[in-house]
Amino acid sequence: MSRVFSEKISTRVTHRPELERAVTLPRDARRRHIRDHTLEGHESVRSRGKATGGAAVTDDAMLPMALHLREQNLSLREQNLSLREIAARLVIIKGKKKGQHPSPATALRMLREHDEADSTVPAATATATATATATAS
Structure with a gap:
């Protein structure tokens, strides 16, 4: 053996x-x-x-509402809304899951994508401005 x-x-x-x-x-x-x-x-x-993938649950009206709830959370410290509570206040208004609430992960992803888009836009604008200034000189 x-x-x-x-x-x-x-x-x-x-x-x-x-x-x-x-x-x-x-x-x-x-x-x-x-x-x-x-x-x-x-x-x-x-x-x-x-x-492939699940039904789309986000729409154009959901992002501003999620942003409003997050801003309200930041300004009113005593409320202290979690992502679960923000997702529970949002309602899907169209599609297969109409009338239901999105998951906290969907709310997080939606807010994160918005924040990333906001952070890249000023950087791209600043880069374009600096490039234009450098070529004009």
């Missing part, structure tokens, strides 16, 4: 790197396999002209 591992098995050893590698290798291979098949499925659905 041959040994699979070169180290001797001891109950005192708390860290066995070879054993850990041997255990994680099949787990990682399975994850990669599932991920590859999922991506292939998404690609085949897209090639047939179908859309």
